[in-house]
Amino acid sequence: MVGPLYIIAIALGTAFSLGFFKKANRNIPYAIMFLAIAFMTFISGQWLYAFLANQQEAIQIFTAGFQPPFSISLQMGLHEAVFVSMINGIGLLSALYLYEQFRDKGVQMMMVFILLFMGLNVIIMTRDIFNLFVFLEISTIAIIGLILLEKKEQAMSSGFKYLIASGIISGILLIGIIAIYYYNGTLFINDIISSNPLLLKGGSVAVFLTLMAIVLELKPFPVNGWALDVYESAHPGVGAILSAATGTAMLFVLYKITPFIADPWFNMIATIGIITFIGSNLLGIQQENAQRLLGYSSVGQLGLIMLVIGLSPYLGDNYLFIGFTLLISHFLAKAGLFWIAGIIKQKKIKNWSVLRKTPLLMVLFGIFILTLLGFPPFPSFFGKWELVMELSNNHQLAWIIAILAGSFLEAVYLFRWFGYALKKEIKETTSKIQFSKILPPFLFGITSLVAGYYTNIFQGDAYTINYLPLALVLIITLIDFISAKIKNSLAILAMAYYGFLTLPGLYENDFIRFIFMAIFIGGGILTLIAGYAYQGKRKGFYPAALLMFAGLGGIIEAQTTLQFFFAWEIMTFGSYLLIIRGKHSIKHGFSYILFSLGGAYLLLMAFGLMNAQVGMQISALSDINTHLNLIFSLLAIGFMTKMASLGLHIWLPGAHAEAESDVSPMVSAILLKAGVFGLLITILAMGAEYAQHSTLLYILGWIGALTALVGNLAASFQEDAKRLLAYSSIGQLGYILFAYAMATHLGWVGGFVYVINHFAFKAVLFLTIGAVVLRVGTHKMYEMGGLIKRMPLAFIAVLIGIITLSGVPPLSGFAGKWFFYHALISKGWYFQGAVVLFAGIIAFLYCFRLIQSIFLGQLKDNHRKVKEISIWFIIPIYTLIIGIMIFSARPHWILQPISEYIAPYFGRELTWNGSTAIAEMGYWNGEWIMYIIGVMFVLILGWLLYTNAKAQKVKQFNIVYSGERPFTPETTHIAHNMYAGYSKALGFIVEPYITKLWNNMSDAIVQLGGLTKRIYNGNGQTYAFYIIAYIVITFFLVF
């Protein structure tokens, strides 16, 4: 094997000999430099392979033939091999990426470049602290040199700032090192460790200074202005190096010298880390410049890993796993994002929509953003998971909260950015992209995926994830260029196959999970059928939809909390992609993902608390014995964000209303059930005894009741049909929450009826209204009317939908009400019950509107030739209607097994006799009700038809206003602002107080960021002042 010293020799030899080529064709020196870096990569790679394959001990390399401490020694072990391989790998790709710059700027920059990487290699390998200083200086100076690759006005002044700042920092480091030498008599790191450097006061100050210098090299918030300027002004390829390569090497240095320090100082590092993580992410929120934003994010990520190093006493054996997964994610993603920034050359994040011109770049962008944020299946997901679990095992809840808060802030700006890229108008076109520029981010994107997979494998059997659905998503992403019809068929096939694999087993073993899986898969297939109505390629639709369904399936299949959370995040991201596809959905998608993430973090915290007591099995949730209220509250709130309960609902109306016609039912009828499922397993885990006296459930009950009221009331005042349905979903989910919060046998059976009904009728209604909207081209109900003549099938569908919704016999909605009121009385929740009852009455108001405004009355002029809704919508709609009919007539097919399932948990209140349900206060037979009402309906219909024949027809807008004809006659019709009267009386309830509250909160955060950013006044001298002040203040805090 080639010795590690040859890395140094080759780099130096190359750098020195490049001087011969100053006048030559620049391709020759470039080729030499490239080969040199390739060879360095090869050397480090073969060591990495040797350590991974043979598990051999680290080797020491002595220079000058003397043992340390007398000479400088290097160390090559597994850790060193990993890090130098990472550094040299990114060096190789950077060399490729910067080819044009090197060709334009000449040999000097090539020298600087290769010396930078040599410096970083030695920093990682050396075991001599002064040698560390020397090579640190080399890499610092080299970075300053590389800033000049970009011929920008500001590059000069930002280089000067960087010089001043790093000059002071290296001075501090030097003082620390020399004092360490004085107190310990050695410069050899191993000897310093064994001689207990903190023994004397002076010795500990010496270590403090060294430590501070290295921490400052990691650019802690707020002492990092000069680095941010460099990120902004340097070439993005250099930004990638500074963030990924230099940052990585410095973290390794910090890791290397942590044995110097004792426990209390770890807290100091952790505090610096968390301040950096939260502070820079806060500032990222109001940043519009892409490269500077990446700078903030880099600083933040390095802070996070610093935090992990600082928290290492709590993390036990998992410390390196956590630190490394977070680091590799930062490494891959940040380099990738900088590289993409260099390809598309857009300063403002608003203009990143040009990414859509190159789907590959868009996908890579998404991969990197998710990698940064710790989404599955990327390495950081597992890292963050373990971090939270370990902290929780050690009762460090405050740290968890701080980390999740920082992560949330990071998500805010990254998703804002991602949203811009997905949705903003494309203003200009990009020029042709060279292969040499796209290859590096492409390789890193692939590595990110592969690394995620192997991270999970590395974790062992307890962490098994079913990657099959994700593999299907990947395949459908790869064939995204083909026609939508084929992809649609493939997607349906894939879903059917997934159902075939999972449903029979669940039917045997776990009926409740079976129900939900059937809703997810069956509903998925039905809504996908509607997709045949779309023409063209529908780029990006199928990956998103399948991702969501893969997540939904994973939630049901999950045995452990990790699997659950994995699937939950997949589902969240997939649904986000679906929602944001809508025409005006940029802000709705944004608020959806923020609420979802906030909820997910609460879940994560709860899983952490649970893990500390009973481990990761979901079934063990019922065994927890401390922090019960906290864990259950966190879970409940987390799931309620997905159920859009009052207070957490503001994302829903826009998200559902603006979505595409076949997406609305997916995200409404199907997706919301994920939250319900989560809530359900939470309450099941509580057990009857806890549930009976639970204040939490009592509160949830009230929230459910109020959600139902506000949701229904708001639905009544909508002019937009889809928005009406969206608010109606909120209301319906309120009922469901209420029903489950009762935690009684009857309540739960009622809850299930609501779940199944809501799935069926909301799918029917959204599909039908969506199909109608596709035909008439408007969402506004008052712009429709009389469509019964053109679309009778749609009319019947909506009619059946609202009959089910409003709980009128004979359809299954009535069954829901029947169980519901029985449960109410037996539970004794009369006040809440009154609210719910009132809400139920209001539901009639909006149901009536759907029929009256859209289908009855006069046909509008421009709709005279409109056709019946597409057959591809009719098929799923009527399949669902048949389902509703069967469920109404034979409810016991489903409800009896559910009833049996629940009885052991909450005590039996209900027995079944064929299709008859018998409770304490009465019985109900769906089948007979069906027959009776059917007969009544036919009789009344016949009578109506008979009398209708005599009716006199009136012309449309047969009205005159003082001789003037109104410009928009539709708005004079009763269909417009139909419930103005009610609105006056009750409108105050639906005033957007909650929206305002959330808006104020986010405004406050943005303003805080705006104030804080003033510390970066751009003045190099001020930054120097910060450095000194940071050291002195920290000194007084620590000593």
Place this chain on the structure above:
Amino acid sequence: MENLSLEIVTLITGIALLLIGIWGLLTQKNLIKMVIGFALFDTGIHIIMVSIGYVKNRTAPILDQAVKTNQAAEKIVDPVPQALVLTAIVIGLGITALMLAFVLKMYQKKKSLEINNFNDLKW
């Protein structure tokens, strides 16, 4: 003042020089003066380094007629800080040269040596 031996005097001198350097770096608005401040700061550190290697009443670590090889351990001061300071001086030189080159260029661009005129990037 018996305590005030040579190494203490040089140490205090070094620290004083270092502080003067920082003061200059933080208060002077002129770029060149800032660079001078940095150079003072650096020099102060070098003096501190040398004084740390001093051993009372001993001579330079060079073996010649005055210091025989067999009694070197009793006669010479610590050679390590001297070697380190040599390296540190050269590094400081490199950084200072680079700073001056930057200043030169910045001046040529804006015809100003005021640090306050170079706040282009912020926030």
Place this chain on the structure above:
Amino acid sequence: MVKNTFIFVLLVGFVFLFFNLFADFTGNTELNKLAGHYAESGHEEVGAANLVTAVVVTYRGLDTLGEVTILFLSAAIVSFLLKIETSSTDDRKLRTTSEILDTASKILVPVIFIFGIYVFINGHLTPGGGFQGGAIIASGLVLILLAKPLRQISQKLISIVESISGLSFVLLGVAGILFAAGFLDNKILSLGEFGTIFSAGLIPIIYIFVGLKVGAELSSIITNLQENQNEA
């Protein structure tokens, strides 16, 4: 003014930090283990009379390679930086240099060069060495440029000297791995008779290259600055 007060308070805090740092500083009365080893065995292991040189070139040879690299980097960046065009319209008016300076430089420069070479060749015996010698040579160059500010110094020559000496340094280091005990081991050549010019193995040769390289690097920085001014 408020700001200056802040800075003052800060520096007082810094003084306090230093006070703590050196709270246990009593000065040395004897060498520590590491230095003691150098003092006792340095002359046998390395063979250089100047122990600082022994430490600089052999024991801590990697540091020296690093510092040469830093100078090299600075020189490369300075030369790159100064070539970046800036729209400058300054007219530079030169006074003619005085007769004394002109004549003295002609006499002194060769002497200075020879002195520089002497300093780095004897680096292992007397105070001095490659850096000191290189700096002296570069100062000779400054004198030349002071006398004749418009004189063109061949960048190409400097660059070639720089490259060759740097490359030789690295190759000698690698030769240490191949033919002796490790990177930069000076025992490729015999240690010779202690205290003479041909002793200490590879050290004098390395110091020659270091001297040339440092001289070249500093010269490169100086000539670049000069050219930049002349163009302006």
